[in-house]
Amino acid sequence: MIFRDFYFLRGKLQDSPDLQGGDSDKVKEKAAKIGLSRLIGLRRRGEAADNAASKPETNRRRYFRIGFNKLLETDLTIVEIRGKEIRSGYAKVLVKNIGPGGLCFISNLKLPVDRTFILQFTMCLSDEGIKVKGHAVWTREMENNLYTYGVEFDITEEERLDLIQKLNQIQIMIRNNNQFAEKYFILEPPDVYFKVFSRE
Secondary structure, three states, rough: OOOOOOOEEEEEOOOOOOOOOOOOOHHHHHHHOOOOHHOOOOOOOOOHHHHHOOOOOOOOOOOOEEEEEEEEEEEEEEEEEEOOEEOOOOEEEEEEOOOOOOOEEEEOOOOOOOOOEEEEEEEEOOOOOOEEEEEEEEEEEEOOOOOEEEEEOOOOOOHHHHHHHHHHHHHHHHHHHHOOHHHHHHHOOOHHHHHHOOOO
């Protein structure tokens, strides 16, 4: 498939190359034999089924998630593409929820669902802040040219344990204070937010 409007950094758009797909059933059968069937369509560069990539994962999550009442303003940048480290600018995205295994966010950018396309998220919810890397595993198109993405983190177990500690602290702080870190959350709907932000 062709990823249109691949990504823009510093006001420019770049198109990604075509990704040629193979036989989806054969890919699934082979992956199932090695216990990786849950990653079909998400972790193979050769899988090019748009319908599969547009649907959220239905597998039961291994980790808890913290759902926010409001959307959390977060910085997103690309740090690696197909094993090659890159330097890029930042774009604003809105995080809906986060857990030790991944997060869900809204963006006005159309990004590839590709395990070799590594994103980095930087957000403030505590004094230390949170910075994690991951790749998109599903996407769903919304109204007003917006997209929702599900992300699986690419972090070590040591980093995950550190993240769990931070998230546990955040859960406690949220329960004790409804106004916790309110300045980092947006009040307006996402379509209004991105329209305003794009004009700045």
